[in-house]
Amino acid sequence: MSNPLDKARTLFVSGNAHFEAGRLEAALADFDAALAHSPGRPSLLVNRGATLCRLARWEEALPTLQAAAQVDPDHADAWAAMGLAQQALGQWAAATESLQRAHALGLRDGALCLALADCQMRLERPGAALAAVDQALAADASLAEAWSLRGNLMREAGRLTEAAAAFDQALVHGGHPELHRFYLASVRSGEPVPPHPPRAYVESLFDDYAPDFQQHLLQDLKYQAHSRLLAPILAEGRRWPLALDLGCGSGLCGQLLAPVCDAVDGVDVSRVMVEQATASGDYRRVHHADLLPFLTASESLADLIVAADVFIYVGALDDALPAAAQRLAPGGILAFSVEQADPGHDLQLRPSLRYAHGRAAIERLATSCGLSVRALWAAAIREDQRQPVMGWYALLQRSDGAQAAS
Ligand SMILES: C[S@@+](CC[C@H](N)C(=O)[O-])C[C@H]1O[C@@H](n2cnc3c(N)ncnc32)[C@H](O)[C@@H]1O
Numbered sequence: 001m002s003n004p005l006d007k008a009r010t011l012f013v014s015g016n017a018h019f020e021a022g023r024l025e026a027a028l029a030d031f032d033a034a035l036a037h038s039p040g041r042p043s044l045l046v047n048r049g050a051t052l053c054r055l056a057r058w059e060e061a062l063p064t065l066q067a068a069a070q071v072d073p074d075h076a077d078a079w080a081a082m083g084l085a086q087q088a089l090g091q092w093a094a095a096t097e098s099l100q101r102a103h104a105l106g107l108r109d110g111a112l113c114l115a116l117a118d119c120q121m122r123l124e125r126p127g128a129a130l131a132a133v134d135q136a137l138a139a140d141a142s143l144a145e146a147w148s149l150r151g152n153l154m155r156e157a158g159r160l161t162e163a164a165a166a167f168d169q170a171l172v173h174g175g176h177p178e179l180h181r182f183y184l185a186s187v188r189s190g191e192p193v194p195p196h197p198p199r200a201y202v203e204s205l206f207d208d209y210a211p212d213f214q215q216h217l218l219q220d221l222k223y224q225a226h227s228r229l230l231a232p233i234l235a236e237g238r239r240w241p242l243a244l245d246l247g248c249g250s251g252l253c254g255q256l257l258a259p260v261c262d263a264v265d266g267v268d269v270s271r272v273m274v275e276q277a278t279a280s281g282d283y284r285r286v287h288h289a290d291l292l293p294f295l296t297a298s299e300s301l302a303d304l305i306v307a308a309d310v311f312i313y314v315g316a317l318d319d320a321l322p323a324a325a326q327r328l329a330p331g332g333i334l335a336f337s338v339e340q341a342d343p344g345h346d347l348q349l350r351p352s353l354r355y356a357h358g359r360a361a362i363e364r365l366a367t368s369c370g371l372s373v374r375a376l377w378a379a380a381i382r383e384d385q386r387q388p389v390m391g392w393y394a395l396l397q398r399s400d401g402a403q404a405a406s
Pocket of ligand 1: 246247249250251270289292308309
């Protein structure tokens with residue numbers, strides 16, 4: 001009869017075979033059984049943790065991997081897997097430390113360096129992120145994700161030629177075509193400007209941003225679009241039966257509108273933002289949808305439609321503005337803010353990945369969809385590097401003769 005160590009070894013080997021073949025539950029069962037025969041053995045703990053990581057059971061993986069690293073602090077794979085679990089859980093500082101330990105112990109593969117770069121970027125350490133991304137590319141120059149990250153670090157640093165070169169490489173190595181053409185158009189003049197950003201990009205941008213959104217926007221960026229846009233509407237001192245808040249975000253407009261409206265409905269493309277706006281209690285209903293299909297899916301009319309700081313993530317308004325106009329009750333108001341384009345431009349995509357709109361284009365489009373310009377004024381939206389970012393604020397009114405959606 002074999003001793004417990006032999007049994008553990010046999011189970012370890014079969015667990016590894018299951019793992020390699022992608023039979024992860026079977027692998028986990030073998031590693032658990034092996035640990036019952038040989039408790040605390042680092043190689044078993046690491047492989048159990050790595051299996052849990054592959055199963056995306058990150059929280060369960062962590063204690064196993066921590067135990068492995070405690071028993072054998074020089075086990076590079078334990079630190080690497082721990083770092084990946086911490087990264088998946090958004091524990092950026094802890095993940096950075098673990099990945100750096102693995103790196104110092106000799107693990108230098110592209111995926112590990114890329115994970116480290118991602119964590120450094122999340123911690124807003126662009127220099128360290130760039131160093132890690134360049135190590136990732138030195139290990140594997142075909143990593144599209146690393147080129148993409150390099151491009152975005154360069155874009156944010158204002159090094160636009162290098163950013164464009166990195167996005168070119170991301171495309172060459174299989175990076176998402178729509179996303180990287182959008183990135184390229186933001187940094188290289190002469191590239192065709194996509195009329196709209198990729199929807200998945202906007203969704204994930206705001207899903208990631210939502211937890212810190214209000215604090216960052218209001219305190220750090222001195223965001224004012226919601227209050228500036230709604231000030232003249234609130235000053236009217238009237239009640240609005242139904243308001244639609246397009247791209248409602250966490251609910252800053254809803255908070256201002258709820259006291260003067262019988263009902264406020266919100267819509268947002270980001271699921272996390274929808275959860276926050278719903279939790280605010282200021283909305284009758286918050287829909288998780290892109291604003292264009294949301295507007296065209298219904299014929300019910302609203303007295304007030306607002307879009308504060310939203311069209312800068314929509315791009316061309318040729319479809320959105322007429323769709324909003326068709327949802328306005330006679331005499332109803334469409335209120336929105338956009339960033340100002342440079343003189344002579346109708347639509348620009350900035351290196352900030354935000355669109356900017358021209359005043360003349362707004363006026364033309366308003367007229368073409370039966371809206372009269374009640375007010376159109378210039379004022380700051382927020383700050384960038386402590387400088388005001390100027391916008392256009394528009395109040396467009398549906399003239400009584402205009403046709404509602406047919
Ligand atoms: C800068 S935030 C502004 C949020 C809010 N209006 C405010 O003033 O606080 C932009 C919001 O628009 C949403 N958004 C962007 N494009 C959208 C689209 N096509 N459809 C619906 N929501 C969109 C984003 O998810 C985000 O919540």
